[in-house]
Amino acid sequence: MNQPPPITAFAPQPLEERVILITGGAQGIGRGIAQSVLGAGGRVVIGDLDSNAGKACLDEWNVGGRAAFAPLDVARESSVKRWVAFALKRFGRIDGLVNNAGIADPHTGPLAGLELADWNRYLATNLTGPFLCSKHALPALEQQHGAIVNIASTRALQSEPDTEAYAASKGGLVAFTHALAVSAGPRLRVNAILPGWIATYAWRNPQSRTTPKLRRRDHAQHPAGRVGTPEDIGALAVYLLSPQSGFVTGQHFVVDGGMTIKMQYV
Known part of the structure; x- marks a missing residue:
């Protein structure tokens, strides 16, 4: 009889000994993801334009050799190549990549006045950056049957006025996600997280931290009853980077406290 x-018991440290690269990892959502990875037993290499913020992370985390920082400009291929090489030299392997770095401000003003250079700047950071980082980390990731997590935005699905460049870059990142998942599978899994309103006040460079100024009505817009935090994104990122999500690829996950499914009437 069969x-x-x-x-099967769940692993208490689902990323134990795994090496995860996180772009824009020194502040905001990126830092929240990095801390979640560390909490799940992983090792992190964060890259960021802000070297002071990166060094502050290492000082404040105090996790010894489990974390490393190197300057990174995701829009410059030479910078990306150096960063990936630094990670491999430091840890000898890459198990996961989180493409988080991006221009956060979605508002560019009316399209008729949007300069081509500004349009290209959004695409270079928010879309070309994930392409370059994925391209150069791919060989090492495939060796470990690793995972990529792209941080897009709910603005890939809905918009405010005067946000065309940001929306286009994040929408492109969602499409890039499922295209790469098909091309790189089954050696590599690729998924995207689409954050909604995430309060990052406490996750910034020490010199830029402020007390959140959130109103009751800000929280009330969310069926979950509150504005999100970087830990909310980090928790899902850990799952998508771990073997527990081994049957999940090419997908995008909205993490917004239910805000995008709530009908809004004024």
């Missing part, structure tokens, strides 16, 4: 599969 026996059913046994009950």
Whole structure:
């Protein structure tokens, strides 16, 4: 008589000994993801334009050799190549990549006045950056049957006026996600997270931290009852980077406290 599969215990440290690269990892959502990875037993290499913020992370985390920082400009291929080489030299492997770095401000003004250079700047950072980082980390990731997580935005699905460049870059990142998942599978899994309103006040460079100025009505816009935090994104990122999500690829996940499914009437 055949026996059913046994009950399998969940790993208490799902990323134990795994090396995760995180762009824009010194502040905001990126820092939240990095801290979640560390909490899940992983090792992190963060890259950021702000070297002071990167060094502050290492000082404040105090996790010894489990974390490393190197300057990174995701829009410059030479910078990306150096950063990936630094990670491999430091840890000898890459198990995961989080493409988080991006221009955060979605508002560029009316399209008729949008300069081509500004349009290209959004695409270079928010879309070309993930392409370059994925391209150069791909060989090492494939060796480990690793995972990529792209941080897009709910603005890939809905918009405010005068946000065309940002929306286009994030929408492109969602499409890039499922295209790469098909091309790189089954050696590599690729998914995207689409954050909504995430309060990052406490996750900035020490010199830029402020007390959140959130109103009751800000929280009330969300069916979950509150504005999000970087830990909310980090928790899902850990799952998508871990073997527990081994049957999940090419998908995008909205993490917005239910805000995009709530009908709004004024």
